[in-house]
Amino acid sequence: MNIKNFETYFDCGFSKIRAGAFSKNKSSEVFHTESIFLVDHIDLNSEIEKLITSIEKNTNEYIEEVNLMIDSLEMLSIGVSVSKKLDGSKLKQDDVQFLIQQAKQQIIEYYKDQNIVHIIVNNYKIDNNDHTFLPAEINCNLISLDILFICIPNKIVKYYKKSFHKLDISINQVVCSSYVKSVNYKENFFPNDDIAFVDVGFNKTSIICYTKNKITSLSVLPVGGNHITKDISKLLKVDLKKAENIKLEFDNSQSYIINDDFSLDFLQKIVFARTEEILELCAKNIKLNLTILDKFKMVLMGEGSKILDNQYKDKISFSNDIDFLEETTEAICQSGFKLGMGLNKSEVLIIPKKQIKKGFFEKLFHFFR
Numbered sequence: 270m271n272i273k274n275f276e277t278y279f280d281c282g283f284s285k286i287r288a289g290a291f292s293k294n295k296s297s298e299v300f301h302t303e304s305i306f307l308v309d310h311i312d313l314n315s316e317i318e319k320l321i322t323s324i325e326k327n328t329n330e331y332i333e334e335v336n337l338m339i340d341s342l343e344m345l346s347i348g349v350s351v352s353k354k355l356d357g358s359k360l361k362q363d364d365v366q367f368l369i370q371q372a373k374q375q376i377i378e379y380y381k382d383q384n385i386v387h388i389i390v391n392n393y394k395i396d397n398n399d400h401t402f403l404p405a406e407i408n409c410n411l412i413s414l415d416i417l418f419i420c421i422p423n424k425i426v427k428y429y430k431k432s433f434h435k436l437d438i439s440i441n442q443v444v445c446s447s448y449v450k451s452v453n454y455k456e457n458f459f460p461n462d463d464i465a466f467v468d469v470g471f472n473k474t475s476i477i478c479y480t481k482n483k484i485t486s487l488s489v490l491p492v493g494g495n496h497i498t499k500d501i502s503k504l505l506k507v508d509l510k511k512a513e514n515i516k517l518e519f520d521n522s523q524s525y526i527i528n529d530d531f532s533l534d535f536l537q538k539i540v541f542a543r544t545e546e547i548l549e550l551c552a553k554n555i556k557l558n559l560t561i562l563d564k565f566k567m568v569l570m571g572e573g574s575k576i577l578d579n580q581y582k583d584k585i586s587f588s589n590d591i592d593f594l595e596e597t598t599e600a601i602c603q604s605g606f607k608l609g610m611g612l613n614k615s616e617v618l619i620i621p622k623k624q625i626k627k628g629f630f631e632k633l634f635h636f637f638r
Contacts, residue, residue: 275300275328278605279320280338280446280598281429283307283471284494284572288320288335289602290328300327301598306517308510314432321436334439338446338605341425342473345383345418346487347376352394352413360395360409368414369617376418383420386443388617391415391483401483401615419445419487444605447475448487450570453604454594455479463565465555469547469573471495476551478558483615486558490550494573497543504539516540517575548591570594 274294280287284307292298302323304316321332349372353364369388376385392415393400395407421443430440447468458464460482468475474490494516502512515536551567559565569591608616 273330273333275330276606276609277324277332277335278338278602278609279317279335279433280601280605282340282446282572283310286313286316286320287598287601288324289599289606290324291603291606299599299603300324301602303598306513308513314435317432318436321438332438334441335433336442336444336605336609337426337429337433337440338444338449338602339386339421339425339429340446340468340470340473340475341421342489342491343425344421344445344475344487344489345380347380347418347420348486349375349416349418350413351416352411354411355409357408357410360404360407360412362403364409364412365393365403365414368412369416372414372416372418376420380420382423384423384426384443385418385420386445387417387419387448389417389419389484389615390617391417391485391615417484417487419448421445442609444608445487446601446605447571448477448484449604449608450596450601451477451479451484453600453607454568454570455482458566458568463559464568465551465559465565466568466570467548467551467574469494469569469571471573474547474551474571474573476554476558478555480559488554488558490547490554492547492550494571494575496547497540497573500539500543501536505536566590566592568592568594570596 275290275292275298277288277290280289286304286307287301288303289299289301300323302320304320305312307313307316325332351368351372353368355364369390373385373388376383390403393403394413394415395404395409396411426443433440447466447470450468451466454466455464462479463481464479466475466477466479468477470493472491472493472495474493476486476488476490478485478487498509498512498516501507501515502509505512505515507515548567555565555567567590570593574593
């Protein structure tokens, strides 16, 4: 088997597919590309094939496996607490692994249509004392874990896997795109801030909340950038394709105003009205999941938010502090790569089945990077 020099990540957005290849040996060697805007998925397979060809040409390697970054309107975050009584002896990794496996089996049993993609241990309570990370040497009578599972529907995972399998490419890992991006980007903010990343997609908006650097929830709202497109189409009486072009060229939309049917000011009112509605819906959701309700920061990201940036802050009627994050294809795919390298210490890494050659619990998880 040939040893590959690059690790490849595909961000499978509904309206755009992005690919990034990262050298395992030289951090400066990065290649990335993206598809055209996908109004629907009729051309999905051909676009993926084009991206594969581009990456292979740049890396001079055939791609045999990739990692998928996926979001879905139907994805879930599920919080579970599990505990175990011990005899006061030194706490072992096996005790923790047992509890995580126990919680995992509960999720598998009750959410049969979901695929677990992330397991995050938010808190270790040892004899009523909280720990962010598991202490190396400690005696214990009672341990409990607060675990957050992030799941993506099996049908969505199979949908994208099918496209790659047609090209004889296997799937190594599957991760949640909006979550891994938030893990990467939150390093740019103060660790004790209450912060919510709002990832505006095509037909959905993901909300990932952090309190004191710990994820508290991942929620999904059934509204996204496509709803703004539909508003433009309806109110300006243009077809969806032209409405999408107007939205994407929002800063330069004067070029579309070729008659007196509408003005740039009217277009801005359409866009801002729907944006404010999305932000208010997000704020209501965030306040259910954060502890400091009046001082949280909202970071707007995602393809659906590209029509806005910091220059329009003052034109949006919204009470909370907002940052607009300008993402790049490289940064998006790199988020998955960094997580795959084990840089998030609170997360249990799920080892791909084909790499399993260790003991029983080590087949399920890898701890303490």
